[in-house]
Amino acid sequence: IMVDTSATVNVQNGATVNGNQAAGASGLGGGLYILGDSATVTVNASQVNSNVAGHSYGGIRVFGASSLNLSSGATLNSNQAQIGPGGGLSLHLGAVTISNAVIQSNTAVLGGGGIYMDSGAVTITNPDIRYNQAASGPGGGIYRSGGALSVAATTQTGYVAVNTTSTNGGGIYDTSGAPLVLRALGGYRLNINTNQAGINGGGIYALHTFVNAYGWIQMTSNTAVNHGGALYLGSGATAWFDDYNTANVPEIWVNTATSGNGGGIYAKDSTRVELDGGQVGFADGGNRALAGDGGGIYLDNSDLLVDNTIIVGNQAGSDGGGIAAVNTSSVTIAPTMGLLRGPAEGSGDEVRSPQATACDPNALAANTYCTEVRGNSAADLGGGIFFQGESTGSIARTAFIANTAATGSALELYDATVSLQNSMVRDNVASGVNKSTIHVYNEGGAGPTSTFDAQHNTIVNNSQYGIFYANTTGGTFDNNVVWGNTFLGFVTGGGLTTTATCNDTQTSVLTGAGNISSDPLFITTARGDYHLKPGSPALDACAAGSSPDLDAISRPRGVQYDMGALELWCASGVTDVNGSGKTDIVDVERVAGDFLDAGYLPQHDINCDGVVDLGDIMLVAAAWTP
Numbered sequence: 001i002m003v004d005t006s007a008t009v010n011v012q013n014g015a016t017v018n019g020n021q022a023a024g025a026s027g028l029g030g031g032l033y034i035l036g037d038s039a040t041v042t043v044n045a046s047q048v049n050s051n052v053a054g055h056s057y058g059g060i061r062v063f064g065a066s067s068l069n070l071s072s073g074a075t076l077n078s079n080q081a082q083i084g085p086g087g088g089l090s091l092h093l094g095a096v097t098i099s100n101a102v103i104q105s106n107t108a109v110l111g112g113g114g115i116y117m118d119s120g121a122v123t124i125t126n127p128d129i130r131y132n133q134a135a136s137g138p139g140g141g142i143y144r145s146g147g148a149l150s151v152a153a154t155t156q157t158g159y160v161a162v163n164t165t166s167t168n169g170g171g172i173y174d175t176s177g178a179p180l181v182l183r184a185l186g187g188y189r190l191n192i193n194t195n196q197a198g199i200n201g202g203g204i205y206a207l208h209t210f211v212n213a214y215g216w217i218q219m220t221s222n223t224a225v226n227h228g229g230a231l232y233l234g235s236g237a238t239a240w241f242d243d244y245n246t247a248n249v250p251e252i253w254v255n256t257a258t259s260g261n262g263g264g265i266y267a268k269d270s271t272r273v274e275l276d277g278g279q280v281g282f283a284d285g286g287n288r289a290l291a292g293d294g295g296g297i298y299l300d301n302s303d304l305l306v307d308n309t310i311i312v313g314n315q316a317g318s319d320g321g322g323i324a325a326v327n328t329s330s331v332t333i334a335p336t337m338g339l340l341r342g343p344a345e346g347s348g349d350e351v352r353s354p355q356a357t358a359c360d361p362n363a364l365a366a367n368t369y370c371t372e373v374r375g376n377s378a379a380d381l382g383g384g385i386f387f388q389g390e391s392t393g394s395i396a397r398t399a400f401i402a403n404t405a406a407t408g409s410a411l412e413l414y415d416a417t418v419s420l421q422n423s424m425v426r427d428n429v430a431s432g433v434n435k436s437t438i439h440v441y442n443e444g445g446a447g448p449t450s451t452f453d454a455q456h457n458t459i460v461n462n463s464q465y466g467i468f469y470a471n472t473t474g475g476t477f478d479n480n481v482v483w484g485n486t487f488l489g490f491v492t493g494g495g496l497t498t499t500a501t502c503n504d505t506q507t508s509v510l511t512g513a514g515n516i517s518s519d520p521l522f523i524t525t526a527r528g529d530y531h532l533k534p535g536s537p538a539l540d541a542c543a544a545g546s547s548p549d550l551d552a553i554s555r556p557r558g559v560q561y562d563m564g565a566l567e568l569w570c571a572s573g574v575t576d577v578n579g580s581g582k583t584d585i586v587d588v589e590r591v592a593g594d595f596l597d598a599g600y601l602p603q604h605d606i607n608c609d610g611v612v613d614l615g616d617i618m619l620v621a622a623a624w625t626p
Contacts, residue, residue, distance in 0.1 A: 001017060001020075001031070001032050001033070002029075002033045002035065003032065003033065003034045003035065003036075003039045003041055003066075004035055004036055004039065005035070005036025005037060005038055005039060005064075005066075006036065006038050006039060007036075007039045007040075008039070008040045008041075009039070009040070009041045009042070010041075010042045010044070011032075011041070011042065011043045011044070011046045011048070012042065012043070012044040012045060012046055013044075013045065013046070014045060014046060014047075015046040015047070016046065016047045016048075016049070017031045017032060017046075017047065017048045017049075017051070018031075018047055018048070018049045018050050018051070019049075019050050019051065020051045020052075021051065021052045021053075021054070022051075022052070022053045022054055022055075023054050024054045024055075025054055025055055025083065026054065026055050027052075027053045027054030027055050028053055028055055028056055028057050028061055029053060029057045029060070029061035029090075030051030030052045030053040030057070030058045030059065030079060030080070030081075031048040031049075031051035031058070031059045031060055031079060032048060032059070032060045032061070033057075033060075033061045033063070034060070034061065034062045034063065034064075034066050034068060034094070035063050035064060035066075036063075036064045036065075036066055037064045037065040037066065038065065038066060039064075039066035039067070040066065040067050040069075041066070041067070041068050041069070042068075042069045042071070043060075043068070043069070043070050043071070043074040043076075043101075044069070044071050044072050044074060045071075045072045045073045045074060046074055046075075047074070047075045047077070048060055048074075048075070048076050048079070049075060049076070049077045049078050049079065050077070050078045050079065051079045051080075052079070052080045052082065053079075053080070053081050053082065053084075053086075054082055054083065055081065055082065055083045055084050056081045056083065056084030056085055056086050056090065056108075056110075057081055057084070057085075057086040057090040057116070058079035058080040058081040058082075058086065058087045058088065058106060058107070058108065059076045059079030059086075059087070059088045059089055059106060060076065060088070060089045060090070061086065061090045062089075062090065062091045062092065062093075062094040062096060062120070063092050063093070063094070064092070064093050064094060065093050065094055065095075066094045066095075067094060067095045067096070067097075068089075068091075068094065068095075068096045068097070069096075069097045069098075069099075070096070070097070070098045070099070070101040071097070071098075071099045071100060071101060072099075072100055072101075073100060073101065073102070074101040074102070075101070075102045075103075075104070076088045076089060076101065076102070076103045076104075076106065077102065077103070077104045077105050077106065078104075078105045078106065079106045079107075080106070080107045080108075081107070081108040081109060081110070082109060083109055083110075084108070084109065084110050085108050085109075085110040085111040085112045085116045085134075085137060085143065086108055086111075086112050086115075086116035086143075087106035087107045087108035087112065087113045087114065087116075087132060087133070087134075088103045088106035088112075088113070088114045088115060088132060089103065089114070089115045089116070090112070090115075090116045090117070091115075091116070091117040091118075091119070091120045091122060091147065092117075092118055092119055092120060093119050093120050094120045094121075095120060095121045095122075096117075096120070096121070096122045096123070097122075097123050098122065098123070098124045098125070098127065099124075099125040099126065100125070100126045100156070101127075101128070102128040103115065103127070103128065103129045103130075103132065104128065104129070104130050104131050104132065105130075105131045105132065106132045106133075107132070107133045107134075107135060108133070108134050108135070108137065109134075109135045109136050109137065110134065110136060110137035111134055111137035111138050111139045111143035111173065112134060112137075112139045112142065112143030112173075113132035113133040113134040113135075113139065113140045113141065113163060113164075113165070114129045114132035114140070114141045114142055114163060115129070115141070115142045115143065116139070116143045117142075117143070117144050117145075117146070117147050117149070118144075118145045118146045118147065119146040119147045120147045120148075121147055121148040121149075122144075122147065122148070122149050122150075123150050124149075124150065124151045124152070124158075125152050125153075125154055125158075126152075126153055126154060126155060126156045126157075126158050126188075127151055127153075127158045127159060127160060127190075128158070128159050129141045129142065129159060129160045129161070129163065130159050130160075130161045130162045130163065131162050131163065132163045132164075133163065133164050133165070134164075134165040134166070134167070135166060136166055136167070137165070137166075137167060138165055138167045138168040138169045138173040138205065139165060139168075139169045139172065139173030139205075140163035140164045140165035140169065140170045140171065140173075140195060140196070140197070141160050141161075141163035141170070141171045141172055141195065142160065142171070142172045142173065142174075143169070143173045144172070144173070144174045144175070144176045144180075145175050145176055146176050146177075146178075147176060147178070148178055149174070149176070149178075149180055149181065150181035150182075150183070151181070151182050151183070151190065152181075152182070152183035152184065152185075152190065153183070153184040153186075153188040153189060153190040153216075154183075154185070154186050154188065155186065155188065156188055157188050157189050157190075157191060158184070158188070158189070158190045158191065159191045159193075160172060160190075160191070160192045160195070161191055161192065161193045161194050161195065162193075162194045162195065163195045163196075164195065164196045164197075165196070165197050165198060166198040166199075167197065167198055167199050168197055168199050168200045168201050168205040168232070169197060169200075169201045169204065169205030169232075170195030170196045170197040170201065170202045170203060170222060170223070170224070171192050171195035171202070171203045171204055171222065172192070172203070172204045172205070172206075173201070173204075173205045174204065174205070174206045174207070174209045174211075175206075175207040175208060175209065176208070176209055177208040177209060178209065178210075179209070179210045179211075179212045180204070180206065180209050180210065180211045180212065181212050182211070182212065182213040182214070182217050183214050183215055184214075184215035184216040184217055184244075184248060185214065185215040185216075185244045185248060187216070187247065187248065188216070189216045189217075189218050190215070190216065190217050190218065191218050191220075192204065192217065192218070192219045192222070192230075193218065193219065193220045193221050193222060194220075194221040194222065195222045195223075196222070196223045196224075197222075197223070197224045197225065198225050199224065199225060199226050200224050200226050200227045200228050200232040200234075200260075200266070201224055201227075201228045201231065201232030201266075202222030202223045202224040202228065202229045202230060202255060202256070202257075203219045203222035203229070203230040203231055203255065204219075204230070204231045204232070205228070205232045206231070206232065206233055206234070206237040206239070207234050207235040207236075207237050208235050208236055208237055209237045209238075210237070210238050210239070210240070211231065211233070211237070211238070211239040211240070212239075212240055213239070213240065213241045213242070213250055214241075214242050214244060215242075215243070215244040215248045215249075215250075216244070216247075216248040216249065216250070216251070217241065217250045217251070218250075218251040218253065219231065219250075219251070219252045219253070219255060219264075220251065220252075220253035220254050220255060220282075221253075221254055221255065222255045222256075223255070223256045223257075223258065224256070224257050224258070224260070225258050225259060225260075226257065226258075226259060226260035227257055227260040227261050227262050227266040227292075227298070228257060228260075228262045228265065228266030228298075229255030229256045229257045229262065229263045229264060229287055229288070229289075230252050230255035230263075230264045230265060230287065231252070231264070231265045231266070232262070232266045233265070233266065233267040233268065233270045233273065233302070234267075234268050234269065234270075235268075235269060236269055236270065236271065237267075237270055238270055238271060238272040238273065238274075239265070239267075239270070239272070239273050239274070240272065240274040240276070241274070241275050241276070241278055242274075242276040242277060242278075243276065243277030243278055243308075249277050249278040249279065250275070250277070250278035250279075251278060251279050252264045252265065252278070252279070252280045252281070252287065252296075253279070253281065253282045253286065253287070254281075254282050254285060254286060254287060254288075255287045255288075256287070256288045256289075256290065257288070257289045257290065257292060258290055258291070259290070259291050259292070260289065260291070260292050261289050261292040261293045261294050261298040261300075261324065262289060262292075262293075262294045262297065262298030263286075263287035263288040263289040263290075263294065263295045263296060263314060263315070263316070264280050264281070264286070264287035264294075264295070264296045264297055264314065265280070265294075265296070265297045265298070266294070266298045267297070267298065267299050267300065267302040267304070268300040268301065268302060269300070269301050269302065270299075270302040270303065271302070271303055272303060272305070273297070273299070273302060273303065273304045273305070274304075274305045274306075275304075275305070275306045275307070275309040276305075276307055276308060276309070276336075277307075277308045277309060278309050278310075279309065279310045279311075279312065280296045280297060280309065280310070280311045280312070280314065280322075281295075281296050281310075281311055281312040281313040281314040281322070281375075281376070282312065282313050283312055283313050283374075283375060284313065285313055285315075286312055286313035286314040286315065286376070287314045287315075288314070288315045288316075288317075289315070289316045289317060289318075290315075290317050291317040291318070292316065292317055292318055293316055293318050293319045293320045293324035293326070293386065294316060294319075294320045294323060294324035294386075295314035295315040295316035295320065295321045295322065295376060295377070295378070296311050296314035296321070296322045296323060296376065297311075297322070297323045297324070298320070298323075298324045298326075299323070299324065299325045299326065299329035299331070299391075300326055300327050300329065301327045301328050301329060302325075302329050303329065303330045303332075304323070304325070304329070304330070304331045304332070305332045305333075306331070306332070306333040306334075306371065307333070307334055307335050307336045307371060308335050308336055308359045308370050308371060309371060310371070310372045310374065311323065311372065311373045311374070311376065311384075312372065312373075312374045312375050312376065313374075313375045313376065314376045314377075315376070315377050315378075316376075316377070316378040316379065316386075317379050318378065318379060318380050318381075319378050319380050319381040319382050319386040319388075319412070320378055320381075320382045320385065320386030320412075321376030321377045321378035321382065321383045321384065321386075321403060321404070321405065322373045322376035322383070322384045322385055322403065323373075323384070323385045323386070324382065324385075324386045324388075325385065325386065325387050325388070325391040325393065325416075326386075326387075326388045326389045326391060327388075327389045327390075327391070328389065328390045328391060328392075329387075329389075329391045329392075330391065330392045330393070330394075331385065331387070331391070331392070331393040331394070331395070332393075332394045332395075333371060333373075333393075333394070333395045333396070333398050334371065334394075334395070334396040334397050334398065335359050335369075335370030335371040335397050335398075335552075336358070336359070361527065361550075361551040361552055362527070362551075362600065362601065364527075366524075366525075366526060366527060366528040366529075367401075367527075367528035367529060368399075368528075369397075369398070369399040369424070369550065369551075370397070370552075371397065371398045371399070372398065372399045372400075372401060373385060373398060373399070373400045373401075373403065373410075374399065374400075374401040374402055374403070375401070375402045375403065376403045376404075377403065377404040377405065378404075378405040378406075379405075379406065380405065380406050381405055381406065381407060381408050381412040381414065381439070382405055382408045382411065382412030383403035383404045383405030383408065383409040383410065383428065383429075384400045384403040384409070384410045384411055384428070385410075385411055385412070386408070386412045386414070387411075387412065387413050387414065387416030387418055388414040388415060388416060389414075389415060389416070389448075390415060390416065390417075390448045391416045391417075392416065392417045392418065393416070393417075393418035393419065393420075394418075394419050395418065395419065395420045395421070395423060396420075396421040396422055396423065397421070397422045397423060397548070397549075397550050397552070398423045398424075399423065399424040399425075399426070399550070400423065400424065400425045400426070400428060401424070401426055401427055401428070402426075402427045402428060402429070403428045403429075404428065404429045404430075404431060405430060405431070406430065406431050406432035406435060407430050407432045407435035407436055407439050407468075408430070408435075408436065408437075408438065408439035409428035409429055409430040409431075409435075409436075409437050409462065409463070410425050410428045410437045410438055410462070411425075411437075411438045411439070412439050412441070413438075413439065413440045413441060413450040413452055414441050414443065414450065415441075415442060415443050415448045415449065415450055416448075416450055416451075417450070417451040417452075418451075418452055418453070419452075419453040419454070419455075420438075420452070420453070420454045420455075420457055421454075421455045421456055421457070421546055422455075422456045422457070422546060422548070422549050422550050422565050423456075423457045423458075423550060423565055424457070424458050424460075424530065424550055424565045424566075425437060425438065425457060425458065425459040425460070425462065425466075426458070426459075426460050426461050426462065426529075426530065427461055427462065428462045428463070429462070429463045430462075430463055430464045430465075434464065434465075434487075435464050435465065435468075436464055436465035436466070436467060436468035436491070437459065437462035437463075437464070437465065437466050437467065437485065438452070438459070438466070438467040438468070439467075439468050439470065440452045440467070440468065440469045440470065440475070441470045441471060442470070442471045443471075449474065451474045451475045452467075452469070452475040452477075452498075453475050453476045453477075454467075454475070454476070454477050454478070454480055455476070455477075455478045455479050455480070455545070455546055456478075456479045456480065456545055456546055456549065456555075456561075456563070456564065456565060457480045457481075457564070457565055458480070458481045458483075458530050458564040458565040458566065459480065459481070459482045459483075459485070459489070460481065460482070460483050460484050460485070460522075460530055461484045461485065461530075462485045462486070463485070463486045464485070464486050464487050465485060465486075465487045465488055465489070465491050466482045466485040466487075466488070466489040466490060466505075466506075467482065467489070467490055467491070468491045469491065469492045469498065474498060475498045475499075476498065476499050476500075476501075477490075477498050477499070477500040477501075477503060477510070478499075478500070478501045478502055478503065478542070478544075478545075479501075479502050479503065479542045479545050479561060479563050479564070480503045480504075480505075480563065480564065481503070481504045481505075481520050481538055481563050481564035481565075482503065482504070482505040482506060483504065483505070483506050483519075483520055483522075484506065485506065488506070488507050488508075489505045489506040489507060490503075490505045490508075490510060499512060500512040500515060501513050501514055501515070501542075502514035502515065502541055502542035502543075502563060503515050503516075503563065504516050504517065504518060504520050504537065504538050504541075504563050504564075505517055514541060514542065514543075516537055516538075516541075518537040519537075520532060520536050520537065520538045520563070520564065521533040521535060521536040521537070521538075522536075523609070523610045524610060525600065525605075525610030525611065526600030526610065526611055526612070527551060527600060530564075530565075530566065531566050531568070531610060532562055532563075532564065532566065532568045533608075533610075534568065534570075534572070534608045536562075536568075538562055538563035538564055539558065539562050539563075539568055540556070540558040540559050540560040540561075540562065541560060541561070541562065541563050542560055542561040542562070542563060543560055543561070544561065545560075545561030548567075549565060549566050549567040550565040550566055551566060553566075553567045553569045553602070554567075555567045557569050568608070569602040569603075570602050570603075570605040570606075570607075570608035570610075572608055573606060573607070573608075573619075574603075574606070575587060575606060575619060575620045575623040575624075577590055577591060577603050577604055577606075577620070578590060582625075583620060583623040583624050583625070584624060585624065585626075587620050587624065588617065588620050588621055588624055590604065591604045591606070591612060591616050591617050591620050592617050594612045595612050595613060595614070595616070595617060600612055604616060606619040606620060607619060
């Protein structure tokens, strides 16, 4: 069907435009060809299936400033472009609205197996874009080189899934330079999953583009033969993944880069890769760079910002199980105890979201934290994070737990500069001989050196050495507890000039003011292990420090700062828990309520034993004078 200027066409009530052919090597628009600047076409609960274009645009072609609406179960299936792009739908200049429609099993020899657009605007709601193929070009599901594109799941689960390309962008290929808007805000998931790319970007391939993903966006089971199993960012492309509320968070789970880097995310020359809430990886096996670096995330001259995000279970065949940062990349990690959308997102739908909830450590299970790098593995260096080539890191209030590597099981610095504050480093495993949990290494010569600044960290119960400085020259090491590691806690190599102040380290006392080597007297509280017990030599030990601690408790609580990641905060015998000036029935009710709810508020722990229990209730009751 050819639709010319000013025409209005309704294909509805089960009508079909099936099995047509624009024959010959120059054939365009096998099913519908919408031409001109003011035509309006609606396909509602009807089919445009199994059409063939001898050249390009197998199903529907919109050329000019006309409009097309696909809605209410409309199907655009099994159409073919035999030489060029646009197997299912093609757009140039017009406006297309797709709502609750199905675009499946379409094929283009060149780009855009499902949808091809070089300009205009496409708005997709509740998509079902699956099983499409770009045989020799990019964009198995969607190809965009220009125009505006938004994809949202609002009233049902949406899919951009099981699409394939022999080149880049199995699910979506985008070089437009305009924002790629992905939304899943109403409790329904937008799945970008099980797409395959023969080169880069199994799920999404983006150049010059801002990938703006907000809500329950799930990217899983995507595969790229080379780089970026889930997402490839190049030529200045940026990305922002943000949660909408605690139940609608981005998930970049189990994606694979078969022979290259970045099992989950690959970013080159990107000034912004931001993860505000969500999860990269999966506890039972996350993203994988099978033969390369960066199981979860790979950065090459790129900047990463992480807050309130769990990086878990990712695997690298070489370096950087969780994250690999190389070639002057920067990594900033810290949880935000406030609204999760940051302060500089602009306007419109990027303003702060009132439904985004703060991370409350006291609402978490024991031994879990707002931001974690947990259970990642690298065959060689940096199970948690690998830094190389003058890359930098600023990491605060983060837990590194149960990561593995030959060395640097939590952190590997290879000619890099990194600071670590108020963080927990525990239960990590270095599998090599005489290796370490945190490995600070300088390659030597006239090139860059590694600098590691550590303050207020608890480095505990790791296999082999806690921290090893090898052939490096600088940094600071203050207010840390290094205890219970298999070998020595703190080992130095050639030329180290690190200043150490107010640390508690196993085996030996470091040179510097306020350093000790004494049992820190850890206890387990309702928040987990490795809290300091009243009477610990690490309490009130340091004249200076940084605040807040790992659980967002302000420091100092006593006369001075405590060593380690967790400040002791309990009532210390104070029974007036509500600060009314006297101990009364309200104080008894509050402590009893915390006990009955199996909760833990430090101000209700009267005897400072790490739990709120009958002992605390009895102390408050005894101090109450009716």
